[in-house]
Amino acid sequence: MMMKAKSSFKIFIVVSFVATLTLVACALIGNVKGITPSPPRTVSPEPTFVVINLPTVTPFSPPESTPTPQPTNTATLVISQTATSTHTPTPIPTQTPSPTDSPTATTTAPTPTQIPTRGAINHVVIISVDGLRPDALDLANTPTLDALRAAGAYSSRAQAVVPSVTLINHASMLGGMGMEKHGITWNVLDPSLGKINGPTLFTVAHEAGLSTAMVVGKPRFEHLVLPDSVDNYIYAGPTDRQVTDQALQVIQAGLPNILFIHLPDVDAMGHQAGWMSPDQLASVAQTDGMIGEVVSALEAGGYLDKTLIIITADHGGHDTTHGTDSLEDTTIPWLAVGPGVPAGIILESNIVTYDTAATALYALDLPIPEVWDGRPVMGIFN
Secondary structure, eight states, X not given: OHHHHHHHHHHHHHHHHHHHHHHHHHHXXXXXXXXXXXXXXXXTHHHHHHHHHTGGGGGGSXXXXXXXXXXXXXXXXXXXXXXXXXXXXXXXXXXXXXXGGHHHHHHHTTSGGGOOOGXXXXXXXXXXXXXXXXXXXXXXXXXXXXXHHHHSEEXXXXXXXXXXXXXXXHHHHHHSSOHHHHOOOOOSOOGGGOOOOSOOHHHHHHHTTOOEEEEESSGGGGGGOOTTTOSEEEEOOSSHHHHHHHHHHHHHHOOOSEEEEEEOHHHHHHHHHOTTOHHHHHHHXXXXXXXXXXXXXXXXXXXXXGEEEEEEOSOOXXXXXXXXXXXXXXXXXXXXXXXXXXXXXXXXXXXXXXXXXXXXXHHTTXXXXXXXXXXXXXXXXX
16 A cells, blocks of 8 residues: 555656646747747948948038149249230129139239230240141150140141141241242252242331341251341251250340241151151150240240240151141141230131241231231130
8 A cells, every 4th residue: 555655646746747847838838929029120221321421521622622723834834924814804804793703803813904915915936846746745745835835825737838848838937928929849958049939027027127036957948038037047057956055045135026946856856767756756855845945035034924935837747758748747736825825725726837927927016918828826816
């Protein structure tokens, strides 16, 4: 009996333990089922909006400081007077009542009384770079010409007359006429062939009582000098250095009303090494330095604010020659810088080399001969 009682008691304990476990398990299961899982939190998109919004705030501040770098381009040339004045003629008289434009008006306001007119031009300096193609200026190192282009008006598609050779085109450049009228049909020095048919730029200026001078690098230019037209004719020698040295002396002695400078090195190197060759581009860079010396001399003499500078060429070239009617041979650069000339503009009008003489006379308020083919490049005058 005692054995049965003990076994029954053990069974009771086991059953009670199992029942207890069952109750606990049911309670736990009931509690677990009662929990509702929260949906996943979508937090990641929020920082992306914040990150996107941040950069948009910063770009609004730089425009306030952007106008300041512009004057520095022309200041290096000392033709900053021209650059500032050419931007102010039209806006300043009309913008003074407007309060919104006051920041720009304050920077340029002092210039209206200093704006030069065509009557303020007392001198014209014409620099002819023999054989210079306009595309060479885009490849060669030409800081002076780059600055002048930024300070003046420029065309990269002016045209020479045909045949595209030195003497015939300089006769047109300085004589205002095509070959049929000026009569120069050769390209060598031959006194027996005579002189150019006038009137030339120099004869018109001389008859008006103005002073004239020529400094050239080829002796054949004698064919372009008529009696009582050029006060000071100098064949300096066959190099840019020789021509520049003589031109500097002329300027320092007192700038004539019309000064013509002919630089021969670019053409000589084109015949030697080929047009647009590395050697010719190096020559263009050296010539650029010579032009810089001339501009510096004009500045030192106090002439820049009353001098129109025209820089051009007589022809281009291809391979090691020129003279044809191809665009490589006939397309030339034409650049004007001076009082009243708009800064940094591209001239859209068609320019022929004989327009150079007409532009010079117009700038000096001198009459343009009716027989001339050339007409002033009006885009350079405000």
